[in-house]
Amino acid sequence: MEIDLRTVAIKPLRHTFDHIARRFGDKPASRYQEGTYDIQQTDIFHYRPMWEPELQLFDKRRTKVQMKDWYALKDPRQFYYGAWTIARSRQQDAAESSFDMIEERGLADIVPEEIKQTALAVLVPLRHVEWGGNMGNSYISAYGYGTAITQPCLYHAMDHLAVAQYLTRIGLVLEGPEALDTAKDAWMEAAMWQPMRQHVENVLVVQDWFEIFVAQNLVLEGLTYPLIYDYLDGDFSANGGTVISMMTRFMGEWSTETAKWVDAQIKVAAAESAENKTLINDWVKQYRPLVLAALAPIAQRAFGEQAETVLAEVTAQFNARCTKAGLTV
């Protein structure tokens, strides 16, 4: 059965804004469309930036990648602010209930000592890598071109901050504030972390924003997240460390979701031109061995004898992912 409420029907003059209608026709537009397309200014800037006088405030020349239409780099998740923050708050609710349960029942104490030490040594220092991810993505959000890509990069930057904060909480739950100091010392001094810190610092000074996107969001995350939140997490679960898996649930879900977005950007940019494809291929080929070298001592600590096998599997999966996105690496 249907019931039919009557309303006063008024025929609108138009269904959306002109800049949306020019792209999609004059029909009702989604909130993602109205909140995203063409809202970055593109023409007529009054002053050259004092920090980069040779370019305009928003300028396509801040990357070597070129697109006829920068809004082709759309987000398959259609995240505008509201959609993003509501999605994240749901995930956060789930994470929070895990942390609450662990803290209230003292479940950290039942984690086997060996697992706990691995988590402290491997997971907690990664908060600094996450902070690097925040910096790279906020750079893209500031200096990238077109809201379609600059917008999700800010969400991605904030997500990285959140992951850094979850990792911090893991340190606090497993040991307390000392865990953070120990992890920071390791990050600064321990041989195991120096290749990774060096790599993260090198990416911090890259100028080309799309190169940062490839180095950070595709290569570094594409190799690190499966290694840690898939393989290591599996080891934890299999060996009595389910409590730790409960605390990294957000990261696992998040990387699956964001990888789809990253792949969509790479696929579209690479398909745009042979030049773009070459650039992106070269960046992947440049950064992949650097990240693998940086991950090697971490994998050694996490997987011992299995480290090489695990890294090889992760690399194979990563290569398959790149191929699927249209790259030849």
Add this chain to the structure above:
Amino acid sequence: MDMNVKKKKLGLKEKYAHMTRGLDWQTSYQPMEKVFPQATFEGIKIHDWDKWEDPFRLTMDAYWKYQAEKERKLYAVLDAFAQNNGHLGITDARYLNAVKLFLTGISPLEYVAHRGFAAAGRNFPGVGPRVACLMQSVDEIRHSQTQIHAISNYNKHYDGFHDFKHMLERVWYLSVPKSFFDDAFSAGPFEWMIAIGFSFEYVLTNLLFVPFMSGAAYNGDMATVTFGFSAQSDEARHMTLGLECIKFMLEQDPDNLPIVQKWIDKWAWRGIRVLSLVGMMMDYMLPKRVMSWKEAWEIYFEQNGGALFADLARYGIKVPECLTQCTEDKEHISHQAWATFYQYGGAAAFHTWMPNDEEMDWLSAKYPNTFDKYYRARFTYWRDEAEKGNRFYSNTLPMLCQVCQIPMLFTEPGDPTKICYRESEYEGEKYHTCSDGCKHIFDDEPEKYVQSWLPVHQIYQGNCFPDGTDPTAEGFDPLAAVLDWYHFNNGHDNLDFEGSRDQANFAAWRGMATKNT
């Protein structure tokens, strides 16, 4: 082993410090000055970023929780508004013109604020201010999007909203707010924080954001006012960030004082010029007025701003000198601005009109020293002429101020009958400004302000016609060509409210919704 001993709960401040402060590090594989290349060129000296006092302590989990709650409520109201013809609940279709000014002139600035705070959130070497700036950056994209979404429903039914981004970049009066934000973003991160974080978000927000949102509340605009309430707690956070930022700069090194003072002087005046548009909106465009511009100025600037500057005096900060002129200007600027828009109503993307008798009486009462003496006769004359079918439109173009880009419409201090001009010379060329305040800004950074893209100059240079226009063709109508280039629907977006499509449609639709004929 005692399984039940719980770890000591950390306090909020302590917990927040672990969640943010510990994250960064002194880089050693790359030099810090390469990682943070914008940190020093403005001359601001920071010795210890750890002295930064976090103005609010929000971790991402709490941020998502609060913000998602607000978003759910806001979009529920916007959906209901659209479903139930909420646009017919406003006091009068004239009110929509204030919303048009907001969407074309303010919402795109929220967007630039988002990009600028993302840059600040990358560029400061201290983790505390970086996280706070990033939170503001993501709030600002929220504001730009929620405003677009709130106002989208008006665009479906009324004129003037339809191509706001295109218009922002081109239309003469929109270069006033646009150049303001371009100016701030093209400066370094510290000046950005004084310009937007402090002057705009702290000193002026009550004179900008609040009048528009209160105007929405007074005029039955459920969509905009719901956005306003939803943004209130964000704005409160932004204000505390701006204030902390200025205190931090001043506390770090005495050499920072003259630089900060110069920026405060500049951005206070720059902001006040932009507020002329708000003044005219409050006094003329709201069918149901909230308060007069003069009253708002007295409460929010003279009283509240006075208290703020008294607080900053201990750092050596003085009230900007240019502000003494504001005491006189508050009696005039809204009338002068509206008179200008009325005359150039053919080239504005909103409707203009002359106030009715009751409204003129309100203006007399609110401006006893000036309205009757200087403005009422002119406005009555224009109204009478319009009623006789001689609605006056100026077809010439006004000269613009090189700094604030407002037409030369303000008057000489001490003489409200004489237009104020100032002149400077730079590299053999003459440049004109509207006031001592703007001249001072120009003279301090001429190399920046000679770059201004002044809409009127550009029209005269032939840069504002659609591609393929032949200005030598017989019967060429330059104004029509410019409006075409602006993407105006000539005859619908512009001209007098009386006789407009908005007026007719609103009356007809309200009739459909409230009567049975």
